[in-house]
Amino acid sequence: MVDEKQLQLFDCLVRDVEDAQPEVPTGRRPDPEPVGPRKLWPETDRRDDLADLEAVARAARDCGLCKLGAMRKNAVPGEGHPRARVMWIGEGPGADEDEQGRPFVGAAGRLLDRLIAAMGLSREEVFIGNVVKCRPPHNRAPEPDEVCACLPYLARQIELIRPEVIVILGGTALKALIDPGAYITRMRGKWIERGGIMIMPTFHPAALLRDPGKKKDVWADMQQVLARMR
Numbered sequence: 001m002v003d004e005k006q007l008q009l010f011d012c013l014v015r016d017v018e019d020a021q022p023e024v025p026t027g028r029r030p031d032p033e034p035v036g037p038r039k040l041w042p043e044t045d046r047r048d049d050l051a052d053l054e055a056v057a058r059a060a061r062d063c064g065l066c067k068l069g070a071m072r073k074n075a076v077p078g079e080g081h082p083r084a085r086v087m088w089i090g091e092g093p094g095a096d097e098d099e100q101g102r103p104f105v106g107a108a109g110r111l112l113d114r115l116i117a118a119m120g121l122s123r124e125e126v127f128i129g130n131v132v133k134c135r136p137p138h139n140r141a142p143e144p145d146e147v148c149a150c151l152p153y154l155a156r157q158i159e160l161i162r163p164e165v166i167v168i169l170g171g172t173a174l175k176a177l178i179d180p181g182a183y184i185t186r187m188r189g190k191w192i193e194r195g196g197i198m199i200m201p202t203f204h205p206a207a208l209l210r211d212p213g214k215k216k217d218v219w220a221d222m223q224q225v226l227a228r229m230r
């Protein structure tokens with residue numbers, strides 16, 4: 001059952017997809033064309049401002065496009081290699097991240113670091129970010145208007161990095177990026193393709209802290225990521 005709030009979450013995205021459809025002459029179906037991330041995630045009209053990752057980070061730090069901007073200590077634009085083969089996307093910064101302005105630096109972040117290291121990778125060679133760049137109060141999930149306001153930053157980061165694989169961490173990011181009706185318990189471990197980028201949803205590290213039994217599932221998902229990278 002998809003609730004109203006989840007549906008709202010995609011209002012901005014659905015509009016984007018609809019806007020992107022070409023006019024179809026009567027009686028003729030258009031040739032299928034590949035659907036890229038720019039059609040599924042909101043496109044920014046600020047490409048000149050957001051020319052590179054550093055410009056995206058600066059814009060996020062100065063941003064006041066949604067109410068989270070007034071509540072943050074530090075925006076957390078995300079960090080990592082500009083040509084990372086893998087991007088890890090969570091839902092939003094927590095208290096430690098808000099304090100330091102860096103993604104995944106609390107207990108869940110340390111677990112993510114261990115996972116990345118166990119895969120033979122390092123934090124410096126991947127990119128780690130979030131759907132929203134400022135901390136939602138009391139660690140609540142980001143609200144639909146916040147997601148819609150913030151997604152163009154992430155979309156631009158994806159466009160600039162063009163990773164081979166995106167690992168979506170947790171149900172909230174999955175709903176925001178893929179489908180408001182999606183459940184992480186059903187979709188984890190299953191590849192999704194968007195515009196030539198392969199996407200692997202898995203549990204959020206915070207869920208592993210609550211339920212260490214999920215670690216074996218996440219590790220199985222990461223084996224799939226490694227196999228694809230090879």
Ligand code: SF4
Nearest residue numbers: 063066069134149150
């Ligand atoms: S969450 Fe995103 S849109 Fe909202 S103020 Fe922060 S950077 Fe801007």
